[in-house]
Each structure stands twice: as structure tokens, then as C-alpha cells.
Amino acid sequence: MVEGLQNRYGIEVKGLSKIFGPNAANLAHLLENGVTKAELNERHGHVLGLKDINISMPAGGIQVIMGLSGSGKSTLIRHINRLVEPTCGQILVGDADVVKMSERELREFRRHKTAMVFQKFALLPHRTVLENTVYGLEIQGVLRATQIKSAMHWLGRVGLTGFEQSYPNQLSGGMQQRVGLARALTNDAPILLMDEAFSALDPLIRVDMQTILLDLQKEIRKTIVFITHDLDEALRLGDRIAILRDGEIIQQGTGQQIVLEPADDYIMSFVRHVNRGRVVQVETIMTPLNPHDAPSGMATAEAGTLLEDAARRMLSSGVDRLAILDAQGQATGALTLQNVMSAMVASDSATLHVHG
Ligand SMILES: Nc1ncnc2c1ncn2[C@@H]1O[C@H](COP(=O)(O)OP(=O)(O)OP(=O)(O)O)[C@@H](O)[C@H]1O
Ligand SMILES: [Mg+2]
Structure with missing residues (x-):
């Protein structure tokens, strides 16, 4: 514990490749030439399990x-x-x-x-x-x-x-x-x-x-x-x-x-x-806030808050603007309920407008 x-x-995985089959070692050089799984299978009867994995x-x-x-x-x-x-x-x-x-x-x-x-x-x-x-x-x-x-x-x-x-x-x-x-x-x-x-x-x-x-x-x-x-x-x-x-x-x-x-x-x-509301974080779509603009009449949320939680917070406090606070509690950006809703329903053909 x-x-x-x-x-x-x-765990660092570097340049990891795996060919399955009896002659794998002799076929390893093909990896450098970018052999695909289909080619390795059709021409050499071997299975490409992994190719140049880096994580x-x-x-x-x-x-x-x-x-x-x-x-x-x-x-x-x-x-x-x-x-x-x-x-x-x-x-x-x-x-x-x-x-x-x-x-x-x-x-x-x-x-x-x-x-x-x-x-x-x-x-x-x-x-x-x-x-x-x-x-x-x-x-x-x-x-x-x-x-x-x-x-x-x-x-x-x-x-x-x-x-x-x-x-x-x-x-x-x-x-x-x-x-x-x-x-x-x-x-x-x-x-x-x-x-x-x-x-x-x-x-x-x-x-x-x-x-x-x-x-x-x-x-x-x-x-x-x-x-x-x-x-x-x-x-x-x-x-x-x-x-x-x-x-x-x-x-x-x-x-x-x-x-x-x-x-x-x-x-x-x-x-x-x-559901983007459960994945996208507020700072991704916020508009940066000038440090001199004191966030009055706004609800607040910490950076890292998900859009769905941000919407919930605005609705429950009856306001439609939210200030985003950094780790020091400074307001660094703001967004409106409208911003949150458009980001959540953005269709895949429409690109999400991302600030910063
Ligand atoms: N021992 C083995 N000998 C030959 N081929 C293998 C061997 N083990 C895996 N393979 C092949 O390697 C490829 C990757 O298999 P793997 O089992 O890693 O897939 P997976 O993503 O875990 O799939 P699943 O979601 O079905 O569990 C497949 O083409 C599989 O047939
Ligand atoms: Mg598996």
C-alpha cells in the first residue's frame, strides 16, 4: 500500500512489434519497410500482432x-x-x-x-x-x-x-x-x-x-x-x-x-x-477573462469541471454565466449557458469552437 x-x-513501451508465426524473426526486417497486416498475412502467412507501438x-x-x-x-x-x-x-x-x-x-x-x-x-x-x-x-x-x-x-x-x-x-x-x-x-x-x-x-x-x-x-x-x-x-x-x-x-x-x-x-x-457534456472540460471552451474584470453575478467552477456539471451549476444557482477558477482561485475565464449548450450539441459536421 x-x-x-x-x-x-x-510503463514506457518503445518500438514494440510482434509477428506471430514460426518464421517471425526472419520477417522482422519487413517491419522497417512498413509492411501491413494484410501483406504479411497474404505474402508470408504470418500474423502482424503489433506494429511499432510507442506509449x-x-x-x-x-x-x-x-x-x-x-x-x-x-x-x-x-x-x-x-x-x-x-x-x-x-x-x-x-x-x-x-x-x-x-x-x-x-x-x-x-x-x-x-x-x-x-x-x-x-x-x-x-x-x-x-x-x-x-x-x-x-x-x-x-x-x-x-x-x-x-x-x-x-x-x-x-x-x-x-x-x-x-x-x-x-x-x-x-x-x-x-x-x-x-x-x-x-x-x-x-x-x-x-x-x-x-x-x-x-x-x-x-x-x-x-x-x-x-x-x-x-x-x-x-x-x-x-x-x-x-x-x-x-x-x-x-x-x-x-x-x-x-x-x-x-x-x-x-x-x-x-x-x-x-x-x-x-x-x-x-x-x-x-455525450460531450461528460468529456469536455470548461476551460476548453471558456473565453479568457481579463484579470481586471471582476466576475460579479457569476457562479464559479474549478478548471477541469465537465460541461454537464457546469450547466447544472448555473441552472441551480439561477445565473447564466460561470467564472472558471484556476488552482489559486483566480478567475481565468468565463462562459455562458449558451456556450455550454452549443458545445454539447455540436454535431460532428460542425467543429467545436475551441479557445486557447
Ligand atoms: N498466439 C497467437 N498466434 C497467432 N496469432 C495470434 C496469437 N495471439 C493473437 N494472435 C492474432 O493477433 C491479433 C491480435 O489479437 P488480440 O488477441 O491481441 O486482439 P484483441 O484486440 O485482444 O481482440 P479481442 O477484443 O477479441 O480480445 C489477431 O489477429 C489474432 O488473431
Ligand atoms: Mg483481447
């Missing part, structure tokens, strides 16, 4: 990886703890290169630095909730009393107090996934790898799990790599989002950047139906 507070484990995942942040089925999401996350061997590239975690680790170093790294949460929960059916939760610490050889104390703590934090002695098949899917999350947190690793962890859950339960994860993250500050097909989930969870297609990254940035400036038609088709 201490590690979470001062997480030093950012810098900040320590203590949530990096979302998005893309359609087969785009390479699982291949990418599985490289981080080297469940897949790269054809070329580097994966730097803290100050170590995972690709260069010996067997022993890799085993230590997997046990102590990473924890995984899976889509299919992967709980052991003959073990109770508590026994499932201590599993990682048991493998690490941690004292039994410490195992139990830590497991009880995290089971409590995910809302499962009272279910410690239940068996997985006595729990709903959402509760089983909370056990999966508690088990991963009990490992006390700085990196959490989540491959479609919430995708099998009903929509309402899924949103609950997102809320639990976001609440916990304020405190645990893990470096989380979260894979999803779902744009709403990506926007809600991701500090940063990378979008893959056919093994290549076609855009990465904050959710707001991706929604406001989709790199191509493919991404445009993803973001077209997004």
Missing part, C-alpha cells in the same frame, strides 16, 4: 487501450509482463527493461510488481472468497496473518465484508469480479493489468465497478492498464486512451482530445455519439 502512494512504476503510461495513472476485436489489445497488455515475447522493441517499467529480464527476474517482477484482473474472473471454485483473495500472497510466501489481514482489508474496500467464507458459485458475476479486484489489490503490486475486466458484467453493475475502481484509485494510485471495447468506459476511466487498429496505434491522448479531434474517420465513427 505504501508503494501505491509513491508509485514509481510508469508512455504515467506512473499512478489509468491508461486505457481501446480497439475492435483482433486489433491487438490483449497482445499488447500481455507483453507488459512478457506473457508474449516481442519480435522487437522495449518495455521499460521503472528503470528495468522487461524484455531483458532473466527467468528469475521475470518471475519476481510478475509476482511483486504486477497483478491481473481477468474478464472471466478466474476464481478457484473450490476455494472460499477469502482463500481466493490471499492466493497471490500465499505464492509470495507472506506470513499467514499478514495474508488474512490484507485480504480482509481489500474485501471490505470492494464491499464484500460478510462474504469471506462464501464460494465463487454462490456469488453473482459482479460480486465475483469484486473478488477478482480484491485479489489483485491484495497482491500489493504497483501495476494492475485489466483485460476487459468489466466487459462480461451487466451495464449497471459495470458502471458500479467503474465507480469502485475510480474511488479506490484516488487512494491506491496504481499504474493501471485497462482494456475495453467500450468508449464510454474508456472515457470515464482513462487518464489517457490509446486506440489500436490492425496492430497499430492510430490515436492516443486524453479522452477530451480524442473526442474533440478524432484523427480519422474510424475514430470519428467511435466518438460520434459521445
Whole structure:
């Protein structure tokens, strides 16, 4: 838990490529000439899993990886703890290169630095909730009393107090996934790898799990790599989002950047139906305020407030102008209810007018 507070484990993926097939090493040179997935498949009978991936995942942040089925999401996350061997590239975690680790170093790294949460929960059916939760610490050889104390703590934090002695098949899917999350947190690793962890859950339960994860993250500050097909989930969870297609990254940035400036038609088709009020922040559309213009008769909101919350604030205080305050409490800009509404309903053919 201490590690979470001062997480030093950012993940730098550099020039990572993966060709699947028996002759992959001999085909690696084709990557430099920009071979596509289709060419590699048709001419050489090999599968291009990933091509020249570069991502810098900040320590203590949530990096979302998005893309359609087969785009390479699982291949990418599985490289981080080297469940897949790269054809070329580097994966730097803290100050170590995972690709260069010996067997022993890799085993230590997997046990102590990473924890995984899976889509299919992967709980052991003959073990109770508590026994499932201590599993990682048991493998690490941690004292039994410490195992139990830590497991009880995290089971409590995910809302499962009272279910410690239940068996997985006595729990709903959402509760089983909370056990999966508690088990991963009990490992006390700085990196959490989540491959479609919430995708099998009903929509309402899924949103609950997102809320639990976001609440916990304020405190645990893990470096989380979260894979999803779902744009709403990506926007809600991701500090940063990378979008893959056919093994290549076609855009990465904050959710707001991706929604406001989709790199191509493919991404445009993803973001077209997004509720911008829940993604765009007030400072993106505010008009800068002259420091001498005292904001009188205005409601205020901090930078980072989402448009929907800004609208709510104006409506509830019965005013139609809002001053935006920076971290020092200085008013740096203003916007009207009209500005907020036009930004929220801007159609994809109309570009949003962005200040600054
Ligand atoms: N072991 C393997 N051998 C050969 N090809 C593979 C292997 N693993 C993955 N692939 C191929 O690599 C590509 C990326 O697969 P991957 O499983 O990473 O996709 P994904 O984005 O996770 O898809 P999904 O959303 O369906 O989980 C696909 O074309 C897949 O067929
Ligand atoms: Mg996958």
C-alpha cells in the first residue's frame, strides 16, 4: 500500500512489434519497410500482432487501450509482463527493461510488481472468497496473518465484508469480479493489468465497478492498464486512451482530445455519439477573462469541471454565466449557458469552437 502512494512504476513501451508465426524473426526486417497486416498475412502467412507501438503510461495513472476485436489489445497488455515475447522493441517499467529480464527476474517482477484482473474472473471454485483473495500472497510466501489481514482489508474496500467464507458459485458475476479486484489489490503490486475486466458484467453493475475502481484509485494510485471495447468506459476511466487498429496505434491522448479531434474517420465513427457534456472540460471552451474584470453575478467552477456539471451549476444557482477558477482561485475565464449548450450539441459536421 505504501508503494501505491509513491508509485514509481510508469510503463514506457518503445518500438514494440510482434509477428506471430514460426518464421517471425526472419520477417522482422519487413517491419522497417512498413509492411501491413494484410501483406504479411497474404505474402508470408504470418500474423502482424503489433506494429511499432510507442506509449508512455504515467506512473499512478489509468491508461486505457481501446480497439475492435483482433486489433491487438490483449497482445499488447500481455507483453507488459512478457506473457508474449516481442519480435522487437522495449518495455521499460521503472528503470528495468522487461524484455531483458532473466527467468528469475521475470518471475519476481510478475509476482511483486504486477497483478491481473481477468474478464472471466478466474476464481478457484473450490476455494472460499477469502482463500481466493490471499492466493497471490500465499505464492509470495507472506506470513499467514499478514495474508488474512490484507485480504480482509481489500474485501471490505470492494464491499464484500460478510462474504469471506462464501464460494465463487454462490456469488453473482459482479460480486465475483469484486473478488477478482480484491485479489489483485491484495497482491500489493504497483501495476494492475485489466483485460476487459468489466466487459462480461451487466451495464449497471459495470458502471458500479467503474465507480469502485475510480474511488479506490484516488487512494491506491496504481499504474493501471485497462482494456475495453467500450468508449464510454474508456472515457470515464482513462487518464489517457490509446486506440489500436490492425496492430497499430492510430490515436492516443486524453479522452477530451480524442473526442474533440478524432484523427480519422474510424475514430470519428467511435466518438460520434459521445455525450460531450461528460468529456469536455470548461476551460476548453471558456473565453479568457481579463484579470481586471471582476466576475460579479457569476457562479464559479474549478478548471477541469465537465460541461454537464457546469450547466447544472448555473441552472441551480439561477445565473447564466460561470467564472472558471484556476488552482489559486483566480478567475481565468468565463462562459455562458449558451456556450455550454452549443458545445454539447455540436454535431460532428460542425467543429467545436475551441479557445486557447
Ligand atoms: N498466439 C497467437 N498466434 C497467432 N496469432 C495470434 C496469437 N495471439 C493473437 N494472435 C492474432 O493477433 C491479433 C491480435 O489479437 P488480440 O488477441 O491481441 O486482439 P484483441 O484486440 O485482444 O481482440 P479481442 O477484443 O477479441 O480480445 C489477431 O489477429 C489474432 O488473431
Ligand atoms: Mg483481447
